[in-house]
Amino acid sequence: MNAPIVRVFGVVLALFALLTYFTARWTVIDRSSLQDNPQNKRALLAQAKIARGTIYAADGATLARSVRLADGTYTRRYPRHGLFAQALGYAYLIPGTSGLEQYYNGTLIGRSNGLENTLRRLQGKGGQGNDLRTSLDPAAQQVALQQLAGRPGAVVALDPRTGRIRVMASIPSYDPNALRTEKATSALNRASGAPLLNRNTQGLYPPGSTMKVVTSIAAIDTGTYTPNSVVNGKNGIEISGVPLNNDGNVDWGNIDLTTALTHSVNTVFAQVGERLGKARMQRYMDRLGFEKPVQVDLPLGQRYPSGTYCVRGGTLRLVEPTADCVDIGRVAIGQSKLLVTPLQMAMVAAAVANGGTLMTPYIATRAIDPDGRTVLSNEPKVFSHVMSRSTADQVTAMMQRVVQEGTGTAAALQGINVAGKTGTAEKGAPGSNITQPWFIAFAPADAPRIAIAVTIEKTIGGFGGTDAAPIAKAVMESLLQ
Amino acid sequence: MSARNRELLGLIPASLLVIAGFAAVFVQEHAVVAHASLTYGAIFLGLCLAVHFVIRLRLPDADPYLFPIVAVLASIGLVFIYRLDDTFARNQAQWFVIGLIFFSGTIVLLRDYRVLERYRYVIAAGSLLLLLLPRIPGIGAQANGAYLGIRLGSVTFQPAEFAKIGIIIFLASYLRDTRQLLVSRKVAGVTVPPLKHLAPLLLVWGLAMVLLVFIRDLGSSLMFFGGFLAMLYVATNRLVFPVVGFALFAAGAAFFANTVGHVKSRVQAWEHPFDPHLYGKIGGSYQLAQSLFAQADGGVWGQGFGQALVGSGGTTVLPAAKTDLIYAVIVNELGLVGAVGLLLVYLLLVERGLRIAILARDSFSKLLATGLTTVIALQVFVIVGGVTKVIPLTGVTLPFVSYGGSSIVANFVIIALLLLVSDRARREARS
Numbered sequence: 001m002n003a004p005i006v007r008v009f010g011v012v013l014a015l016f017a018l019l020t021y022f023t024a025r026w027t028v029i030d031r032s033s034l035q036d037n038p039q040n041k042r043a044l045l046a047q048a049k050i051a052r053g054t055i056y057a058a059d060g061a062t063l064a065r066s067v068r069l070a071d072g073t074y075t076r077r078y079p080r081h082g083l084f085a086q087a088l089g090y091a092y093l094i095p096g097t098s099g100l101e102q103y104y105n106g107t108l109i110g111r112s113n114g115l116e117n118t119l120r121r122l123q124g125k126g127g128q129g130n131d132l133r134t135s136l137d138p139a140a141q142q143v144a145l146q147q148l149a150g151r152p153g154a155v156v157a158l159d160p161r162t163g164r165i166r167v168m169a170s171i172p173s174y175d176p177n178a179l180r181t182e183k184a185t186s187a188l189n190r191a192s193g194a195p196l197l198n199r200n201t202q203g204l205y206p207p208g209s210t211m212k213v214v215t216s217i218a219a220i221d222t223g224t225y226t227p228n229s230v231v232n233g234k235n236g237i238e239i240s241g242v243p244l245n246n247d248g249n250v251d252w253g254n255i256d257l258t259t260a261l262t263h264s265v266n267t268v269f270a271q272v273g274e275r276l277g278k279a280r281m282q283r284y285m286d287r288l289g290f291e292k293p294v295q296v297d298l299p300l301g302q303r304y305p306s307g308t309y310c311v312r313g314g315t316l317r318l319v320e321p322t323a324d325c326v327d328i329g330r331v332a333i334g335q336s337k338l339l340v341t342p343l344q345m346a347m348v349a350a351a352v353a354n355g356g357t358l359m360t361p362y363i364a365t366r367a368i369d370p371d372g373r374t375v376l377s378n379e380p381k382v383f384s385h386v387m388s389r390s391t392a393d394q395v396t397a398m399m400q401r402v403v404q405e406g407t408g409t410a411a412a413l414q415g416i417n418v419a420g421k422t423g424t425a426e427k428g429a430p431g432s433n434i435t436q437p438w439f440i441a442f443a444p445a446d447a448p449r450i451a452i453a454v455t456i457e458k459t460i461g462g463f464g465g466t467d468a469a470p471i472a473k474a475v476m477e478s479l480l481q
Numbered sequence: 482m483s484a485r486n487r488e489l490l491g492l493i494p495a496s497l498l499v500i501a502g503f504a505a506v507f508v509q510e511h512a513v514v515a516h517a518s519l520t521y522g523a524i525f526l527g528l529c530l531a532v533h534f535v536i537r538l539r540l541p542d543a544d545p546y547l548f549p550i551v552a553v554l555a556s557i558g559l560v561f562i563y564r565l566d567d568t569f570a571r572n573q574a575q576w577f578v579i580g581l582i583f584f585s586g587t588i589v590l591l592r593d594y595r596v597l598e599r600y601r602y603v604i605a606a607g608s609l610l611l612l613l614l615p616r617i618p619g620i621g622a623q624a625n626g627a628y629l630g631i632r633l634g635s636v637t638f639q640p641a642e643f644a645k646i647g648i649i650i651f652l653a654s655y656l657r658d659t660r661q662l663l664v665s666r667k668v669a670g671v672t673v674p675p676l677k678h679l680a681p682l683l684l685v686w687g688l689a690m691v692l693l694v695f696i697r698d699l700g701s702s703l704m705f706f707g708g709f710l711a712m713l714y715v716a717t718n719r720l721v722f723p724v725v726g727f728a729l730f731a732a733g734a735a736f737f738a739n740t741v742g743h744v745k746s747r748v749q750a751w752e753h754p755f756d757p758h759l760y761g762k763i764g765g766s767y768q769l770a771q772s773l774f775a776q777a778d779g780g781v782w783g784q785g786f787g788q789a790l791v792g793s794g795g796t797t798v799l800p801a802a803k804t805d806l807i808y809a810v811i812v813n814e815l816g817l818v819g820a821v822g823l824l825l826v827y828l829l830l831v832e833r834g835l836r837i838a839i840l841a842r843d844s845f846s847k848l849l850a851t852g853l854t855t856v857i858a859l860q861v862f863v864i865v866g867g868v869t870k871v872i873p874l875t876g877v878t879l880p881f882v883s884y885g886g887s888s889i890v891a892n893f894v895i896i897a898l899l900l901l902v903s904d905r906a907r908r909e910a911r912s
Contacts, residue, residue, distance in 0.1 A: 001847050002839045004715045008851060009835045011711075012858045016824050019862065022869035023824075026776040027817040034777035039760060042774050045798060046790050 044093055048073040050127035052091060052108045053367070055100065057136045058166070063088055064101065066129075076101075081175045083141055086198035087168040087298070087363060090176040095185045099198070100363060102299045104132055107367045107376055130367045130375050135164035140478040144169035147471040153456035154199035154342040157475055160350035160442060160451040162380040163359030165296065166479055167452075168343075170199040201294050201303045204339040205455060208423030208464065209264045209407075210438045211334030213348055216261060216395050218284040219272050221356075221387040227258045227394050231272065233265040239329035244270050247424075261398045262406035264422060266333045273332020281328055282321040287386040288351055288358065291318065294343045295383060296361045306340035334423060346453035347383075349440040352399065352419070353448035356392035358383040400445050408439065411469040413477060417445035420472065422464030423455075433461045439468035443476050450479045484545040484907075485537045491549025492533060495556050496526035502560030505786035525556060528581060535585045540904035542911065544837055547903070550830045551881055551896050555889070557823065558882035561810060564787050565803050569884050576886040580893035587897035594901045598845060601654040608647030609688070611640035641701050642878075642891035645708070645856055646898070652685070652709055653848035656716040660844065664717050685709050686726065690733045699734065699744055700863040700875030706730050708856040715851045716844070744873075751873035768800045772809040772868050775799055783816030803884040805876045808868045824865070827880075831858045834899055840906040850902045853895045 026034065034040060051074045055064040063084055066074040076091050089099015097105055110129035144155035148171045157167035174195040178184040188196060197203065219225040233252025236243040246252065246266050252259075260268035273281060282291075285307065289295055293303040309316045310325035321331060330336035343361065351358040360383040367376035387395075399419035402408040407422040423438030437459055442451040452475060454468040482490075500522030507517065529552050536543060555577055563570035591597075597604065614631045630637045656663075662675065686706070710723040710730075738748045743764075750759055750766035754773065759765040775798075778784060789810045791799045799806050812820045834854025841847045857880050864883070867874035878888035 001715055001718065001844065004718050005835050005838050005847070005851055008711045008715060008855060009832065012831050012835075012855070013828070015858070015862045015866075016828055018871055019824060019865045019869060020821055022866070022871050023776065023812060023820045024817055026773050026869060027779050027812060027820075028781060031777045031780060034774055037755060037770075037774070039755060039757075039770060040774045040777075042778055042790055042798065 041093070044096065047105075047109050048075075048093060050074065050109045050129055052076065052101075053110070053129040053131040055088060055108075055132045055134060057084075057134060057138045059138060061138050063134070063136070063138075064091075075180065076176075078176045080138065081177060082173040083138060083145070084136055084168065085173045085176055086170045086196070086200070087136065087165075088176065089298075089302075090179045092179050092185075094182045095179050098196070098302065099298060100132065100134070102302075103297050104364060104367070108132060110369070128370045130369045132364050133366045133368065134363050135159070135162075135166055135365055136168070136363060137166040137479060140167045140475055141169055143478040144471070144475045145171065145173070147474050148456070151456050152193055152199070152458065153454070154203055155452070155454045155471060155475055156200040156343050156346045157450055157452040157479060158346055158350060158361050160353035160359065160448050163350070163361045163383070164365065164380070165361055165363045166450065167475055168198070168200050168363070170197070170203075198298070198302055199457075200343045201296060201298055201341055203341055203455075203457075204304055204306070204309075205342070205436055205438075205457070206425035206427070207334040207338060207340040207345055208425035208436065208438050209266075209334055210345050210348070210421050210423035210440045210453075210464070211332065211338060211340075212261055212264065212269045213352065213395065213399065213421045213440065214284060214288060215269050215273050215276070215281070215332040216257065216398060217288075217348075217352065217387050217391060218276050218280055219257065220394050221284070221391040222276065222280055224276060224280075225257055225272060227398055228256045230254045230256050231260065231268045233260060233268045235267065237267045237271065239267075239270045239274065240327040244330070244333075258398045258401055261421070262401045264402075264407050269333045270329035274329040276328075276332070278322040278326060278328045281332065284386065285321060287384045289344060289347050289383060290340075291320070294341050294347075294361075296343060297363055297378070304341055306344035308337050309339050310337055334425065342453045342455050345438070345440045345455075346451055349420075349442045349453065350451035351386040352392050352395045353442035353451045354392075355389045356385060356387040358386050396445055399441075403441070407463070407465040408441070408469050410465055411439060411441055411473045411476075413443060413473060413480070416443055416480060418443040418473075418476070419445040419448075420469065422469060424463045424465075427458065435459055435462050437462045437464040437467040439464050439472045441469075441472050441476065443480060450476055452476060483541075484543065485533070485541060487545040488536065488548055489530075489533060491546060492526065492529045492552055495529065495549055495552035496522050498553060499525045499556040499560065502556065502786070503563065506560060506564040508787075525552075525559075528578065532581050532585055535588060536900065539588050540900050542907040543900040543904035544833050544907070547830070547833050547896060547900060550826060550833065551893075553826055554830075554881035557811075557826075558807075558879075558884075558889075561807055561814075561882065562803050562884050565791060565810065569803055572886070573884050573889070576889050579886070580889045583890050584893040584897045587894050588901065591897075591901060594849075594898060594905075595843075595845065597650050598654040598657075601651045604647045605651035608644040608651065611644040611647070614640045639885070639887040641698075642887040643894075645701075645705060646853070646891060646894055648705060649708060649712070649852035649856060650849065652712050653845055653852055656712055656848055657844040660716040663722075664719055686729055686733070690737070698875055698877075699747060699873060700867065700877040702734075703730075703872075704856060704859045704863055704877065707859040708852050711855040712848050712852045715838070716848055747873040747875060751870060754870065768806065769868075769870060769874050771799050772806050772874070773870060775806070775809045776812040776869070779813040779816045779820075781817045783812070783814050783819055786814055789813040801876070804878060805864065805874065805883075806868055807879055807883050808865050811882075823882075824861075827858070827861045830854075837899055837903040837906060840910055841902055842906060842909050846902045846906060850899055853899055857892065857895060 051066040057063050062079055064078050067077050068074055089101040091097045091101040108129045144167050152171050155169040158165045172193040172195040174188055233255050235246045235249050235251045244267055252265050291307040293305050305318055307318050308321045308326045310319045327336045331338045360381045362378050365378055366374055369375045396419050403412050403418045403420045408420045411418050411420050418441055420441030425436040427436050428434040438455045440453045442448040452472050454472045456467055459467055503521050562573050630639050710726045714723045737744050746764055750769055754766040754770040760767055791802045802810050831854055838847045838850035860877055860880055864877045864879050866872040878885045880892045
């Protein structure tokens with residue numbers, strides 16, 4: 001009877017080997033897919049036991065903080081309510097995280113300092129994350145929101161010397177505190193106007209004439225044109241076989257590039273674009289950050305790429321500007337298949353402002369652990385060298401003229417030189433009079449400290465110079481005080 | 482070194498485990514290294530020493546490793562239950578003491594375990610009655626769709642845990658008598674037992690099926706029937722018996738998996754644990770899915786003592802963490818490495834049990850030791866297999882580790898019986 005007993009042990013061994021294999025399967029082989037399973041809320045629930053770090057504005061004001069609940073878990077409070085709603089995002093159990101809260105989740109919950117968290121717990125202090133300091137300016141943000149006055153649109157302002165973002169306003173907005181309840185969350189998800197959308201990085205709009213700054217950069221930096229180059233601004237010139245009209249159907253005759261930018265003459269810049277060609281336009285667009293999800297420290301899913309879009313297979317897709325479907329003459333004046341994010345256009349202004357060197361935009365400057373040590377420091381980083389300093393100076397001079405005597409006079413500041421460019425994208429059917437006003441600018445023109453992009457999604461007959469420029473003026477005023 | 486001195490030494494690691502385990506839990510929960518962990522370790526060691534002296538007096542030749550192995554398992558259980566819920570740990574400690582009393586009582590009172598053979602039909606009838614008790618209205622209690630417990634006053638007790646011992650004693654005795662007869666007839670080279678002797682075996686199969694339908698518990702049914710097949714195989718040394726028996730069981734299980742609602746939903750949950758419909762359903766796959774999620778977080782090395790997330794803000798993340806899912810908690814906190822270590826401890830227990838069966842001289846002792854050991858091994862397989870999605874999840878306890886009074890007491894009786902068989906076998910082997 002002993003041989004079968006030994007065999008029974010063999011069967012038990014086999015069964016235990018099976019148990020070991022399956023345990024290994026869940027702990028090692030299938031580990032990440034189980035952890036990424038959307039039904040798996042363990043990580044989020046575990047995080048609820050950690051006091052997320054506080055998020056601070058540039059002036060030290062608290063933008064987000066954690067409060068301890070009776071059951072020992074923590075929840076998020078946003079003392080400034082909707083002020084920086086889309087940029088900050090939210091961090092709650094049910095909707096999850098978004099915005100800075102998502103991008104810096106690991107830092108805010110202190111994931112990196114596992115040992116120190118254990119030590120803190122030994123001292124009875126509980127799990128605590130790192131604080132985050134940002135460059136956001138609540139006063140200027142308030143001005144931006146007031147100026148938008150409830151009209152759907154976006155205002156984004158940054159320091160061109162560093163890339164630090166000061167203002168990131170998006171309307172419609174929401175109060176992130178409301179996302180604490182599941183009901184309010186689903187209501188917000190269904191709300192009209194998509195308040196959760198960060199229009200600065202997720203809004204894709206036709207840029208209108210603000211794109212002429214990009215065309216000017218390419219024209220001058222390649223040496224193809226100078227600000228004094230003369231081009232015929234006749235109304236109705238054929239571009240890609242279709243006549244193109246100037247604003248008010250004005251026949252401008254032979255004018256130089258500076259005059260053409262000052263008065264935003266379409267036919268001049270369309271011809272410039274055609275002469276530069278798709279490849280050269282693409283080179284400068286790329287250097288400025290087009291064709292890639294716009295650069296900033298926000299989650300990838302909340303950053304869309306600016307560029308030329310064509311219908312491919314029934315859906316609108318990003319294509320290279322060299323694609324056949326692209327009408328480069330019209331792209332050069334911000335029409336046709338060009339779609340951009342407001343942050344991308346602020347980067348265009350910033351590149352000119354910073355002498356041709358574009359800095360990578362970012363919001364969070366530092367993370368500080370509970371003992372006051374800096375655990376993360378975001379230093380200014382060069383995104384690209386877009387153009388030579390002399391090109392930048394010449395484009396600056398052209399853009400100053402826009403504000404001094406052209407379409408952008410409404411952005412002029414007392415005692416401070418402003419360089420800017422208006423844009424008025426036509427939306428809807430031709431002649432419907434529905435427009436999207438734009439304004440991009442930087443100031444002071446001789447030593448820029450601020451670059452800005454403003455857009456309002458929809459106006460009836462509004463212009464960049466009348467509707468967007470005053471907003472930019474007010475925000476810059478607040479930031480330059 | 483004598484067997485008893487080896488046993489004594491073996492208790493030291495078990496006590497150290499209790500001390501270290503409680504110290505770790507105290508650090509996690511209260512942020513202090515309390516001397517209470519030393520106190521608990523000392524009490525644990527004291528209790529084990531007392532029982533050790535009972536073994537020393539009554540069973541001087543018994544296997545020296547079995548009791549320390551059980552002490553290690555019990556200490557793992559106590560530490561994990563304490564870490565999950567300290568009131569339950571106090572209860573479990575009381576049950577541990579009651580288990581030790583039953584253990585000592587069995588050793589002291591049952592001077593010659595072979596008298597059990599004389600009462601085999603009484604034992605069999607009693608066990609069947611125990612199994613059916615939970616279905617008697619008034620005292621039966623349904624939990625998660627299965628009828629496993631009965632309520633006596635404030636104590637819930639699971640008669641199946643004790644019935645399994647009785648049924649194994651009966652089978653060991655019955656198979657000892659009939660093992661020759663079962664293989665006496667051959668038809669065309671295949672062993673075909675006479676119907677007269679086959680009938681009781683078919684009865685056992687029928688019993689397993691009844692268990693499935695009445696008690697609605699696939700796990701217990703698999704445990705009983707698997708133990709029975711192992712004994713049948715050892716008794717006859719004919720592979721055809723376990724093969725045919727397993728086929729019959731599989732057929733029956735497959736049939737009931739499609740007809741009995743409770744079994745059916747367990748099988749569906751096992752097949753599709755992440756199906757959103759099953760996941761959200763009461764009695765669906767939530768428990769199994771959460772078990773797998775918890776194990777994934779454990780990884781190779783585990784998250785450390787006291788780190789497993791069991792519930793948060795009123796929601797239960799790991800349902801039945803102290804009982805059914807304690808293995809998932811262990812994997813989460815001690816990782817794959819800790820889980821394999823635990824399985825090795827059980828394997829050691831099985832190895833000692835089957836070694837006793839091999840050493841035993843008479844057929845009854847061999848069959849009894851085989852049956853008792855395989856039932857423990859299968860119980861581990863059923864619950865760990867359920868938690869790791871090898872088989873559908875059913876609620877049996879992880880022997881000596883899960884929270885549960887009846888389970889720990891019954892398993893201590895099993896160990897006592899194994900030691901009784903061992904003492905006799907080793908004494909006979911020596912002389």
